[in-house]
Amino acid sequence: MVKQESVTHDFTKGGWGHHVEILRVDDGGQQLRVTGHGPSAEAARCAVGDYLLLPNGARSSRYQVAQIEYMYDPADQFFATLRFAPREE
Numbered sequence: 612m613v614k615q616e617s618v619t620h621d622f623t624k625g626g627w628g629h630h631v632e633i634l635r636v637d638d639g640g641q642q643l644r645v646t647g648h649g650p651s652a653e654a655a656r657c658a659v660g661d662y663l664l665l666p667n668g669a670r671s672s673r674y675q676v677a678q679i680e681y682m683y684d685p686a687d688q689f690f691a692t693l694r695f696a697p698r699e700e
Contacts, residue, residue: 619662623671643693
């Protein structure tokens with residue numbers, strides 16, 4: 612289910628409990644399979660339709676969450692499929 616309003620989660624500065632690791636790159640970078648750790652509180656979790664800002668050299672790239680699964684233990688770990696979503700000017 613997609614939330615009413617998309618939220619942008621900034622993962623450009625990773626740290627303990629806030630990090631995304633790319634597992635697989637598909638379609639020339641248009642789609643990513645990732646694992647990560649983020650907010651475990653239900654209201655702050657990443658959800659389908661949200662955007663993730665990921666580091667890309669000195670800049671960042673924006674991806675939209677197409678699918679996401681949170682793990683039971685640890686509750687803040689997730690696996691997700693992301694689609695490239697360039698920022699709109």
